[in-house]
Amino acid sequence: MSTSLSEAYRSSAHPIHLQHIIPLDFSSVRELPDSHAWTSSLLLDDKPHGRRGSVIGVGGPIPVIDLADANVVKLVGRACETWGVFQITNHGQPISLLEAVESESLRLFSLPAEQKLKALRSPDGATGYGRARITPFFSKLMWHEGFTIMGSPAEHAHQLWPHNYTRFCGVMDEYQKEMKQLSVRLLRLILSSLGLAREDLTKWVGPAGEFTQGATTALQLNSYPACPDPNRTMGLAAHTDTSMFTILYQSNTSGLQIFRDGFGWVSVPPLAGALIVNVGDLLQILSNARFPAVLHRAVVNRTNQRLSIAYFYGPSTETRIMPLSKLIGPGDPPLYRSLTWKEYIGIKAKHLYRALSLVRLQQLAPMNGSLDMNDQ
Numbered sequence: 068m069s070t071s072l073s074e075a076y077r078s079s080a081h082p083i084h085l086q087h088i089i090p091l092d093f094s095s096v097r098e099l100p101d102s103h104a105w106t107s108s109l110l111l112d113d114k115p116h117g118r119r120g121s122v123i124g125v126g127g128p129i130p131v132i133d134l135a136d137a138n139v140v141k142l143v144g145r146a147c148e149t150w151g152v153f154q155i156t157n158h159g160q161p162i163s164l165l166e167a168v169e170s171e172s173l174r175l176f177s178l179p180a181e182q183k184l185k186a187l188r189s190p191d192g193a194t195g196y197g198r199a200r201i202t203p204f205f206s207k208l209m210w211h212e213g214f215t216i217m218g219s220p221a222e223h224a225h226q227l228w229p230h231n232y233t234r235f236c237g238v239m240d241e242y243q244k245e246m247k248q249l250s251v252r253l254l255r256l257i258l259s260s261l262g263l264a265r266e267d268l269t270k271w272v273g274p275a276g277e278f279t280q281g282a283t284t285a286l287q288l289n290s291y292p293a294c295p296d297p298n299r300t301m302g303l304a305a306h307t308d309t310s311m312f313t314i315l316y317q318s319n320t321s322g323l324q325i326f327r328d329g330f331g332w333v334s335v336p337p338l339a340g341a342l343i344v345n346v347g348d349l350l351q352i353l354s355n356a357r358f359p360a361v362l363h364r365a366v367v368n369r370t371n372q373r374l375s376i377a378y379f380y381g382p383s384t385e386t387r388i389m390p391l392s393k394l395i396g397p398g399d400p401p402l403y404r405s406l407t408w409k410e411y412i413g414i415k416a417k418h419l420y421r422a423l424s425l426v427r428l429q430q431l432a433p434m435n436g437s438l439d440m441n442d443q
């Protein structure tokens with residue numbers, strides 16, 4: 068499973084050089100180096116087509132959904148349609164597990180730079196330590212280091228801690244197992260909110276369902292060190308996720324911002340014990356653009372290192388993806404062509420912002436940041 072996802076990334080045509088992979092040794096830097104200094108126009112325009120002057124809101128409006136709410140399906144559908152992001156409570160994940168995944172991530176990123184480099188992602192690989200995958204698309208580097216896990220992290224963990232890697236692996240395995248179960252639950256809610264009947268749900272998310280059998284998942288640990296000049300750099304540049312959806316744990320330091328037309332960049336405030344769900348590209352295709360993938364980015368701050376843990380959920384790489392037939396009718400033509408998930412991952416790896424528009428069949432009216440952005 069994870070091998071085929073790695074293969075999908077490997078076949079991407081973007082030539083990757085080591086400078087796209089090796090993070091800065093942030094512990095030794097006292098000033099923002101030029102390599103990481105984003106010009107003001109780049110910062111404002113990092114959502115390419117630059118909607119200058121966008122306001123940064125204080126995050127109040129992002130929906131918080133109690134998964135035990137009797138109206139949960141409606142609430143999830145509404146949140147996907149409007150914001151493309153929501154926080155969930157009552158999700159069943161013990162706080163001790165969230166804390167453990169955070170503290171193991173901190174233990175990893177606190178290792179000396181030369182130790183972390185032993186687990187460096189290879190130029191054609193998908194897992195291990197390194198910069199954000201979107202790095203080659205930008206002229207400036209991001210104030211970020213990451214570690215990607217697909218399946219068992221044992222091989223890289225062994226390189227980091229030759230004699231003591233089982234704790235890290237145990238926590239990451241457990242977290243991925245729990246996230247997978249939560250993903251299936253979320254998928255049922257999301258598909259129900261699109262009007263799929265019980266028998267359709269079984270087809271897609273039952274024990275042998277098309278979207279659950281052999282799912283491709285990835286766990287991304289992100290670290291954004293405290294930065295001497297946070298307003299002139301970017302933690303993670305604006306992007307949409309190449310997933311059905313992403314479940315993000317951002318701990319207690321703010322930094323995630325999402326873009327919505329009419330609102331500009333809006334912070335998603337940390338909420339103790341909550342998890343964030345982001346709509347990804349695949350859900351935009353399946354929902355025939357009813358649930359647009361949310362454009363988001365991470366900003367950094369002067370005083371605190373920030374960690375976030377992202378779990379990306381998608382179907383098996385061979386799955387054919389296209390707008391759900393239930394949503395197509397005489398007045399609702401399909402907006403995207405049919406393709407395999409693997410093919411889409413390859414297009415995204417090569418074209419980033421243009422990927423969704425490249426698989427689009429019809430012209431769309433701009434709706435949310437991501438659609439607009441993909442028009443460029």
Ligand SMILES: O=C(O)CCC(=O)C(=O)O
Nearest residue numbers: 287289317323365375377
């Ligand atoms: O750190 C964050 O809040 C966002 C991380 C993210 O967008 C990603 O890993 O794709």
Ligand SMILES: [Fe+2]
Nearest residue numbers: 306307308363
């Ligand atoms: Fe993301």
